[in-house]
Amino acid sequence: xxxxxxxxxxxxxxxxxxxxxxxxxxxxxxxxxxxxxxxxxxxxxxxxxxxxxxxxxxxxxxxxxxxxxxxxxxxxxxxxxxxxxxxxxxxxxxxxxxxxxxxxxxxxxxxxxxxxxxxxxxxxxxxxxxxxxxxxxxxxxxxxxxxxxxxxxxxxxxxxxxxxxxxxxxxxxxxxxxxxxxxxxxxxxxxxxxxxxxxxxxxxxxxxxxxxxxxxxxxxxxxxxxxxxxxxxxxxxxxxxxxxxxxxxxxxxxxxxxxxxxxxxxxxxxxxxxxxxxxxxxxxxxxxxxxxxxxxxxxxxxxxxxxxxxxxxxxxxxxxxxxxxxxxxxxxxxxxxxxxxxxxxxxxxxxxxxxxxxxxxxxxxxxxxxxxxxxxxxxxxxxxxxxxxxxxxxxxxxxxxxxxxxxxxxxxxxxxxxxxxxxxxxxxxxxxxxxxxxxxxxxxxxxxxxxxxxxxxxxxxxxxxxxxxxxxxxxxxxxxxxxxxxxxxxxxxxxxxxxxxxxxxxxxxxxxxxxxx
Amino acid sequence: xxxxxxxxxxxxxxxxxxxxxxxxxxxxxxxxxxxxxxxxxxxxxxxxxxxxxxxxxxxxxxxxxxxxxxxxxxxxxxxxxxxxxxxxxxxxxxxxxxxxxxxxxxxxxxxxxxxxxxxxxxxxxxxxxxxxxxxxxxxxxxxxxxxxxxxxxxxxxxxxxxxxxxxxxxxxxxxxxxxxxxxxxxxxxxxxxxxxxxxxxxxxxxxxxxxxxxxxxxxxxxxxxxxxxxxxxxxxxxxxxxxxxxxxxxxxxxxxxxxxxxxxxxxxxxxxxxxxxxxxxxxxxxxxxxxxxxxxxxxxxxxxxxxxxxxxxxxxxxxxxxxx
Numbered sequence: 001x002x003x004x005x006x007x008x009x010x011x012x013x014x015x016x017x018x019x020x021x022x023x024x025x026x027x028x029x030x031x032x033x034x035x036x037x038x039x040x041x042x043x044x045x046x047x048x049x050x051x052x053x054x055x056x057x058x059x060x061x062x063x064x065x066x067x068x069x070x071x072x073x074x075x076x077x078x079x080x081x082x083x084x085x086x087x088x089x090x091x092x093x094x095x096x097x098x099x100x101x102x103x104x105x106x107x108x109x110x111x112x113x114x115x116x117x118x119x120x121x122x123x124x125x126x127x128x129x130x131x132x133x134x135x136x137x138x139x140x141x142x143x144x145x146x147x148x149x150x151x152x153x154x155x156x157x158x159x160x161x162x163x164x165x166x167x168x169x170x171x172x173x174x175x176x177x178x179x180x181x182x183x184x185x186x187x188x189x190x191x192x193x194x195x196x197x198x199x200x201x202x203x204x205x206x207x208x209x210x211x212x213x214x215x216x217x218x219x220x221x222x223x224x225x226x227x228x229x230x231x232x233x234x235x236x237x238x239x240x241x242x243x244x245x246x247x248x249x250x251x252x253x254x255x256x257x258x259x260x261x262x263x264x265x266x267x268x269x270x271x272x273x274x275x276x277x278x279x280x281x282x283x284x285x286x287x288x289x290x291x292x293x294x295x296x297x298x299x300x301x302x303x304x305x306x307x308x309x310x311x312x313x314x315x316x317x318x319x320x321x322x323x324x325x326x327x328x329x330x331x332x333x334x335x336x337x338x339x340x341x342x343x344x345x346x347x348x349x350x351x352x353x354x355x356x357x358x359x360x361x362x363x364x365x366x367x368x369x370x371x372x373x374x375x376x377x378x379x380x381x382x383x384x385x386x387x388x389x390x391x392x393x394x395x396x397x398x399x400x401x402x403x404x405x406x407x408x409x410x411x412x413x414x415x416x417x418x419x420x421x422x423x424x425x426x427x428x429x430x431x432x433x434x435x436x437x438x439x440x441x442x443x444x445x446x447x448x449x450x451x452x453x454x455x456x457x458x459x460x461x462x463x464x465x466x467x468x469x470x471x472x473x474x475x476x477x478x479x480x481x482x483x484x485x486x487x488x489x490x491x492x493x494x495x496x497x498x499x500x501x502x503x504x505x506x507x508x509x510x511x512x513x514x515x516x517x
Numbered sequence: 518x519x520x521x522x523x524x525x526x527x528x529x530x531x532x533x534x535x536x537x538x539x540x541x542x543x544x545x546x547x548x549x550x551x552x553x554x555x556x557x558x559x560x561x562x563x564x565x566x567x568x569x570x571x572x573x574x575x576x577x578x579x580x581x582x583x584x585x586x587x588x589x590x591x592x593x594x595x596x597x598x599x600x601x602x603x604x605x606x607x608x609x610x611x612x613x614x615x616x617x618x619x620x621x622x623x624x625x626x627x628x629x630x631x632x633x634x635x636x637x638x639x640x641x642x643x644x645x646x647x648x649x650x651x652x653x654x655x656x657x658x659x660x661x662x663x664x665x666x667x668x669x670x671x672x673x674x675x676x677x678x679x680x681x682x683x684x685x686x687x688x689x690x691x692x693x694x695x696x697x698x699x700x701x702x703x704x705x706x707x708x709x710x711x712x713x714x715x716x717x718x719x720x721x722x723x724x725x726x727x728x729x730x731x732x733x734x735x736x737x738x739x740x741x742x743x744x745x746x747x748x749x750x751x752x753x754x755x756x757x758x759x760x761x762x763x764x765x766x767x768x769x770x771x772x773x774x775x776x777x778x779x780x781x782x783x784x785x786x787x788x789x790x791x792x793x794x795x796x797x798x799x800x801x802x803x804x805x806x807x808x809x810x811x812x813x814x815x816x817x818x819x820x821x822x823x824x825x826x827x828x829x830x831x832x833x834x835x836x837x838x839x840x841x
Contacts, residue, residue, distance in 0.1 A: 325723070368703040
């Protein structure tokens with residue numbers, strides 16, 4: 001195998017964004033006819049690498065070699081012309097157009113006077129569809145197809161060019177078991193024609209079923225390539241999350257109080273189903289799962305931003321209904337949202353005003369805002385959270401990511417909540433601030449707060465949580481205590497592999513689209 | 518900071534360009550016509566800017582909340598016609614509150630569409646500009662509206678009266694400016710307007726009822742328009758249906774000139790007052806140097822473009838930044 005010329009090579013790719021080294025010398029070689037898995041945690045650099053490959057980002061250093069030619073990719077169309085084709089997780093089809101039009105969009109066959117040669121178009125399309133053994137016709141409107149069949153259209157589009165390498169990005173995220181089998185057949189067929197496949201997925205079961213080799217990224221660095229037949233899930237997991245993990249495991253224990261928040265059989269149509277959990281004051285409950293597993297949506301429901309379709313919420317033993325964020329705030333729930341710039345802060349506003357925003361109605365001296373009390377609150381949380389800013393007049397947009405996040409946390413601590421929900425507490429902030437925020441979360445629990453932490457970073461949930469809820473496709477798969485949890489069991493649970501749980505067939509119904517077939 | 522680079526100068530021009538341009542205009546006008554800085558002329562400019570100014574105060578609220586109000590000119594015509602018509606039918610004491618109620622109802626309707634139904638404010642208020650014009654013409658039957666007995670009423674006190682030698686329109690403008698300026702800068706309501714305009718999503722995530730805040734801003738705007746209509750009607754004691762036509766653009770020019778960003782979240786009442794005065798003096802200066810009045814329509818456009826350009830340039834820190 002090693003004597004073959006790779007169809008595609010990435011050599012020493014470096015890509016930096018302001019403040020972040022997203023890719024740090026990543027190399028990858030895809031051989032003809034192999035299925036090559038690309039794995040890594042959220043934020044490890046997989047998508048950035050694929051954007052570099054697709055010409056959406058230009059690498060700062062390193063080169064891309066297709067066949068034996070070093071190339072520069074100017075964009076996705078250029079990549080496609082060079083035989084590199086992407087099948088995206090997010091489908092990019094025009095729903096109102098036919099299958100044939102979608103497949104040949106931008107290169108429709110023409111006859112005289114620039115008119116579309118429909119006969120030729122449908123004939124060509126049907127030849128490709130036959131190869132894929134799909135059950136629909138070239139004339140079908142794409143919007144009438146199921147998600148799985150729409151994906152087949154994307155794949156058909158890839159087959160119109162002489163593809164050298166095809167990249168699948170989480171292709172099975174919304175497929176049923178039966179549909180997966182068809183997809184895997186198509187992949188095997190591509191493979192037999194000497195096409196190289198990059199297969200991006202978090203799902204271990206699939207990785208071990210269809211791939212030949214596995215390359216792992218962590219924190220933007222290439223961590224190694226394993227031959228699938230010679231490795232196991234544990235080794236892959238270790239490569240993905242690194243070794244330093246056990247050292248940072250939370251070991252502090254203290255008395256837990258009463259149940260502060262309990263959720264029973266909560267559902268929200270299409271987003272999560274039948275979710276139950278409880279969190280005590282003094283406890284940190286972690287929520288771990290893939291992006292899209294329904295964790296953020298649960299938080300938003302608790303905070304009154306979404307209406308649940310079923311189930312109940314109990315605060316301090318009392319059943320409550322929460323219709324708006326104002327309701328949630330009045331009942332002592334605070335949410336530090338996942339995207340601080342879009343949801344957490346008014347960037348053009350100063351630090352003090354941002355911090356007191358949720359309580360500005362309560363801080364009054366006569367009809368006016370009591371600015372003295374505001375400054376006192378700001379000073380208190382600036383000291384407590386060690387926020388580095390020249391002063392409260394500074395616009396929040398001028399602060400570093402870590403300090404911005406502390407402003408958001410301070411803003412919600414200042415509400416003295418009984419339940420604090422923190423969604424992705426350390427996304428996009430530097431390592432130093434990260435550990436400060438982790439310590440702060442532990443400290444809050446020690447002071448009797450009930451804290452829910454949602455995170456896509458395994459070391460983080462493991463470090464801060466007393467218990468961890470593992471979610472997959474809108475369902476709670478398993479709840480672990482910090483003593484019993486292992487990285488392996490957690491990864492399995494969020495990949496839908498937990499033994500004894502009925503998952504694949506019924507969870508897929510959550511996201512399955514309409515299908516006229 | 519010892520040496521000025523080209524970039525520093527560009528940045529300075531971007532930040533202070535409006536005031537510099539204004540200063541140049543003032544010097545030019547004064548040299549061209551000695552009467553320009555005459556106290557009578559200055560008072561006249563302020564007085565004639567008062568009606569526009571009152572409307573600009575309300576629109577400042579709407580713009581800070583991240584929306585537009587292009588209906589104010591048309592709505593001012595409506596208020597003027599309605600209060601003149603009702604004056605002869607109900608008497609001034611009833612006509613004024615009735616006109617305020619109707620104008621506020623129009624504002625509430627716009628606020629409902631933009632705030633609660635989340636329709637685009639540009640489309641809604643552009644549509645209302647036309648619809649309210651139709652409403653005004655329906656009310657008046659297309660005829661000019663005049664107060665029959667001009668000598669036998671106290672109604673002219675708002676437009677023509679003076680207190681301590683200061684014209685009432687100027688007093689009303691100042692009173693409203695101070696009140697609304699304080700409300701915007703010092704109350705929780707004002708703070709929420711900045712939050713909603715600065716980042717509506719973050720405001721929602723902070724428990725701020727975004728729809729209600731936007732709705733309230735249109736009420737404030739309608740209240741200011743009703744006041745402007747009252748001043749206009751009282752000054753002229755009679756009016757055409759199109760008295761406020763085109764004012765929406767001048768009002769917007771004044772607000773932007775003052776430095777409120779059309780993206781929302783920034784601006785102050787004080788700055789808007791400055792913007793109103795700049796616009797007033799420039800228009801007056803153009804007349805004094807002998808240019809026909811219709812030149813001011815073109816100049817208003819130039820001012821809007823200049824102000825928007827400098828606003829963007831100040832944010833980017835340079836004047837010239839074409840799309841790559």
